[in-house]
Amino acid sequence: MFGLIGHSTSFEAARRKASELGFDHIAEGDLDVWCSAPPQLVETFDVTSPTGTTITGAYIDSCFVPEMLSRFKTARRKVLNAMELAQKKGISITALGGFTSIIFENFNLLQHQHVRSTTLEWERFTTGNTHTAWVISRQVEVNAPLLGIDLSKARVAVVGATGDIGSAVCRWLSQRTGVAELLLVARQQQPLLDLQQELGGGRILTLEEALPEADVVVWVASMPRTLEIDASTLRQPCLMIDGGYPKNLDARVAGSGVHVLKGGIVEFSTDIGWTMMEIAEMEKPQRQMFACFAEAMLLEFEACHTNFSWGRNNITLEKMDFIGAASQRHGFSTLNLPTSVQAAAA
Incomplete structure (x- = not known):
């Protein structure tokens, strides 16, 4: 199974989505309530490649919103807790999407491998960069x-x-x-x-x-x-x-x-039965997604369970060749x- 860790584009958008999902106790709370809200595994879904391979994915909302960026400890905790949830659910490879990747790099979360009783296994995660x-x-x-x-x-x-x-x-x-x-x-x-x-x-x-x-x-x-x-x-x-x-x-x-042109967005060859990309206001939310999310799918399709994108300035042309070929093979096209x-x- 692959995983995607994301978040809403704003506090108001997050509250609307929480209300739609039935999390009224969170939706009605102020920003302080959201700062203490745990990550949620919102949905699971299947994706089938043109090659015939079908994989299962899970979307985890970190309950982080951009308004929390000034709260260092909160932002750090949100990302680490979402990663812990992904690992506890047995997800093999999870992409850090949106600000979660930026927070991980800028706040050097590699120093915080232990989350409560869980030791995060870095090979289970990729930035998708x-x-x-x-x-x-x-x-x-x-x-x-x-x-x-x-x-x-x-x-x-x-x-x-x-x-x-x-x-x-x-x-x-x-x-x-x-x-x-x-x-x-x-x-x-x-x-x-x-x-x-x-x-x-x-x-x-x-x-x-x-x-x-x-x-x-x-x-x-x-x-x-x-x-x-x-x-x-x-x-x-x-x-x-x-x-x-x-x-x-x-x-x-x-x-x-x-x-x-909106950069770093791809479109899949068929509809995907998810709701997560409605949060990101994609033009075609059933098919379009951030390329970082698609990287987790590609690694799962290729059975390449490793932190493919990790650290800073480690991206090689050879890695770009590999992921680009996989992207085309499994039905993704650039926006x-x-x-x-x-x-x-x-």
Whole structure:
């Protein structure tokens, strides 16, 4: 069995979902009540690959909401408790979705392997970042040409370039796609210099410097709430891949000649009998999901029960090749620009 650990996009969304599921005692509580609420195994479901293999999955809601991010101990406890529940349910491989993965990395939860009487077995968990990085890279490769952008002549800005996903995307675009130039954007200078040396190229720029130059922008960093982007300063056409969470880039910059695509999302070949993706407000919640969640499915389909994506900057091109091939083999496709946009660009 595979597992998915997720959460709602906001406190209000979480309360609505809890009410729908019959957890009225939680739904009616304030944020302090939710801070003490335990994780819930919300549903189980089957998924069948085009190869004929059927696997069973479980969705665990961590009862975490983004409003808890400022509460360090609460955020840490929420993720660890959800992981403990997944392990106690005997789940072989579980993906950490949304903020749970970010919390695990940023709060260094590797130091907290013991949760009450349970010793967490790290090989049972994956961040799903390898599949996410492969999907975002493929979204660039597939969709840029649809807008008339020749990647061999294009400048691609990666915002959050030194993160786990961002650095993997940079490696892929540099070595496999052959983009003309990478524009590297991140907060800390030394990791940028290290990445530039590893890649053997790429220009280090501030966000303000990179945006007007970029034909494609891959956004894999958390977006400050106060950030404002003047769409008139962007190149036209410009493809922007919103790989952050929550995905709200389109509300800020989408306009004539600027095309925003939700990054790191895949669509399965058939409907899945679950309700979990309604929480994430997917356009097709029965088929679409975050690529990190799909990684757990792929590892289960492949009987590869290991922490495939783990730590920071450990994603290799070989791992991306493996998970990408599995993704295509088992019926997943990347989320691409709508046909109306493609027709207009043509």
